[in-house]
Amino acid sequence: MYTYLSSATKRIAxxxxxxxxxxxxxxxxxxxxxxxxxxxxxxxSQAGQSNIPFDWYSLEEAQRLAAENDKKVLVYAEAVWxxxxxxxxxxxxxxxxxxxxxxxxxxxxxxxxxxxDTLTFRGEEMTQAEFxxxxxxxxxxxxxxxxxxxxxxxxxxxxxxxxxxxQMLTYVGTDAYxxxxxxxxAEN
Numbered sequence: 001m002y003t004y005l006s007s008a009t010k011r012i013a014x015x016x017x018x019x020x021x022x023x024x025x026x027x028x029x030x031x032x033x034x035x036x037x038x039x040x041x042x043x044x045s046q047a048g049q050s051n052i053p054f055d056w057y058s059l060e061e062a063q064r065l066a067a068e069n070d071k072k073v074l075v076y077a078e079a080v081w082x083x084x085x086x087x088x089x090x091x092x093x094x095x096x097x098x099x100x101x102x103x104x105x106x107x108x109x110x111x112x113x114x115x116x117d118t119l120t121f122r123g124e125e126m127t128q129a130e131f132x133x134x135x136x137x138x139x140x141x142x143x144x145x146x147x148x149x150x151x152x153x154x155x156x157x158x159x160x161x162x163x164x165x166x167q168m169l170t171y172v173g174t175d176a177y178x179x180x181x182x183x184x185x186a187e188n
Contacts, residue, residue: 052089053099054108059131060120062107066148072173074106075144077132079113082140084159097166105173113137122150145172153177 057065062073078085092098102108111119115128126134135144135155143160145153153172160168167186171177176185 052093053096054093054102056110057107058119059109059111062109063121063146063150065107066146067150070148072106072148072153073109073146074102074169075109075111075135075146077111077113077135077137077140077142077144079140085141087159088141092160092162092165095162095166098162098169101166101169101173105169113140113142143168 059073059075065071066073076088078088109119111128111131113129113132117128118125119128119131120126121131121134135142135152137144137155137157139157141159142155142157144155147153154177156168168182171182171185
């Protein structure tokens, strides 16, 4: 489990991890790809981003806005080569329910786990790759939830079907994770 989580959120991280394990398959790294295939995937990824109905924020801006508006930050960590990441972009993100819940509770941030582009987290500048390592992102996609004060709530790796993803966003967004398990929440 994530060692950077407080004891109160370790339970949530564990529950989210178990949910993922039971409902999805994590994307495994692919060892080699030809430059032609990689170029096609990059092109598809860029085209897929236009289907995403919400705006991406820089991590620094998302943290500032979350603190000002009592919302949370949702970091979406992906890799260009990840087929499950592209499925999320094509199948999950464009859904109206996902858009509505995301906009209601979160400021979304896109992170490429291999990028050398910089970002700022809790006032510290680092590359997106360094941030991903610090968050212990080992598979893609990974969703990282951060509260309005910049504390990590939980991380959830793997492809998640739309209906479960919406429930997970609502579970974290409404703070239901503070007093009930995901299973209890999902039953209601």
